[in-house]
Amino acid sequence: MVSRGCCPAKIGELTLWWKGPLWLHKEDADWPKKKNIYCQADEALLEARTVSHVLSTVKYDLSIVEKYSSLLKLLRVIALCRRFMHNASKKERLSGALQAGEIDKAESSIIRLVQASSFTSEIQDLCKSSQVSPKSVLLRLRPFLDKNNLIRVSGRLGNASTLNESQQHPIILPAKGVFTKLIFIYWHDNLMHGGQQAVLSAVRQKYWPLNGRNIARHVVHRCVKCFKYRPAVVKPIMGDLPEARVRPAQAFKKTGVDFAGPFIIKSSLRRNALLNKAYACLFFALLLKQGT
Template structure:
C-alpha cells in the first residue's frame, strides 16, 4: 500500500510538471523551478519522517539542477519511446523503429546511445549521449537554450554543441528549424516574400503608337557648368521617357529635381513625341507634384476654356507603381541603366555645360533607339534587326541616309499603301520576334502562398540596418488579376499606414507555440 501511495504521489507530481511545461519555454528557468519543487517535496517528506536526509537550504546546488534535468528527460523519453523502454527493461533488443541503429540501453532510467565509441577517450556523455525525440517541447527548449548560449550560432555549430550531451533524432533538421525560427537571427538576416512573376500589363503587349504608353524616371544628379567660361557648377538631371510597347527612349535634360522643371521637360517631350494616353512612373515626389499640377491645370482649363475641349477631355492619365517597388517599373529602370552605360563611358569625368549635355543626350538617345529589340541572327539572308527606330522614323536612327527616290513617278495612293504596308510589317515582326521573347520568366518562378491579413512582419527599408527595420502588421492585401498578392497595406507601431510591395515584407517565423 505504501509503495502504491508513493508511486501515486510521484505520478501526480510528474503530471503537474507536465501540465505546466508550456508555461516555461526557457530550459534553464524550467530546470530551476523544477529543482525548487523537488526540494519542496523533500522538505515535506523530512518534516513527516526525520529518517529521510535533511534537504539543502540556500541557493540551488548543481546536483539539484542535474536531478531536475534527469527527471525531465525521463518524462520526455517515456512519452516518446514507451515501447523501446519496455523492451530494454525486459532485456530485449530494439529491433524496430528509428533507435535500432543506435544500440540504445538504459542507464538509471535514461535512454542512451550505445554506439561504437566505447574505446575512445572522450567524455562519457559524448560516448553515450541521451536520446531525445525530434518533436517535443523539451527538445525545442534545449535547442533554443543552446542557440542563445552559443551566441546565436548557425545550424552546424548548434548541432555540434547539442551532441556533446544529447542525441536528437534528425537533429540537423531541428537545428535548422531553431535557427530559422529565431527572431533575433531573422531580424539580422530577414527573408522577404517572393511571389511568382505576374503577367505583363496590356501596355507592354498591345500595339500602339510610339510613346502612347510612356514610362518615365529620373537619372542623376549630373554636374554641369553654368556657362562656357564660368567655373561655377550646379546639378542637373535627366528625364528618361520610354515607350512601353516599342522600348523607344527619349531623353530630356532637367535643371532641377522639382515639379516645375519636370513639367517643362514633359511639355518638350509631348511637343516632339505627341501626347501619351498614359504615363507610368514610381512615387517620386516630383512625379506626384506633377500629377497634382496637371489635374489643377485641367480643372482651370475646364472652367476657363483656354484650350480646346478635346484636349481637356483626353487628358493624360497618370499611373503610379506601389511605393518602394522599383521592380514594378523594370522597363524604365532598365532604360536608366542603359543611359548611364553610354553616358559614363562617353562623358567620363568631363564637366559639360547645359548645351553640351543636351547634345550628348540626343546622341545617346539615337544610339539607344538603334539597338536591336531581339537577338541578332547569324544568317546573312535574314532581314534587318527590328529596332525602336523602325517605329519612330521607319529605320534605325543611326542608319546612313537612303538614296533619293523623289524623281521616281508613283501614284500617291499606292505610296500611302506602301507606307502602311511597311508599318504593318514592322508590327508583324514586333509580334513574331519581340513579343514572343517576353513569354518566358527570368525569375520568381515558384508560386508561394499569399500573405494573410494580420501577419506580423518586418518592413525592409533602404539605407537602414536590418536590426532597425520597423515591425509592422498587414491590415489589407491587394491581389492582382491572377489572384496573387504583390502589394499590401501595413500599419506600423505608431499607427502609420503604408502601401508596400510584398518583396519589402518579411513575415516573422512563428513557432507552433505562437
C-alpha cells in the first residue's frame, strides 16, 4: 500500500491492509474465478506510473577510426577484429600473419561505415531508385552502389579495359572525416613527403575525396617534417654601393680582382692525359664592370 501512494497515517483505517479483500472471508466455492479476480474500486488503490517516450536516432560510431593516427595500424586492427569474429563463429579458424585479402575486407568495412555516416540519405536513395536527390552534393558525380555496397563515381572510363575498377570508378569519400585525412597522410609519407598535387593524384587512383585539393594542401602544410626541411629563407637588406661604383671616372681607374680555383683541367686532348690544377684571376673596372 505504501508503494501505491498511501501515507502511514491512513494505514490504520484501511481494512484492505489489515484484513485483505472481502472474498477471503467467504467459503472457497464463493471465491471468484481466476479470470475475474479483482478488487472493488473503493477497496483498491491504483498504482501511479509515469510513461515516457524516447525518440532515438541512428548514429554510427566512428570512435575506432578516430583512435589511430596511422592508416596501416587502423586497417590491421580492424582486420584482427574481423578475424576474431570469424574464428568465434566458424569452425575453420584463421591464424598466422594477416593476408592481403583480410586487409582489403577491413578497408571496405571502414569505408562502408564512413559512407553510411556521411551519406545516409544518398545510400537510401540509391537503394530505392538508383539515383540521388537533386539537392545532394553527389549529384554531379552520378554515384552508384557496387557489389560491396560502396558508393563509387560513374565517370566515363567504363570501357577502359586496361584500368582496374578503382581507377575506372573511384570510391567516394567525405570531405570532413578522419579516415579521409589518414589516407592523405599515408600517401604523403609514401611519396617521400610529396607536394599537394602529387598526393592528390595518388589518392585519386583509388578514391574520390570531396574537396580533395584543399585536404591535400592542408595535410602538406601541417606536416612537421616538411616544415623543418623547408625553412623560410631570410633575405638580408643590401647595403649601399661603394663610391667607386657610382661616381663617374675613367675606365680602370678603380679596379677589382676576383680569384677562384683550383679547376681540374686536362693537359691535352688525349683520353689518358694528365690532370692539372688551374686558377682563374679576373681584373675588372668597378664602374663599367668590364673585365679582362
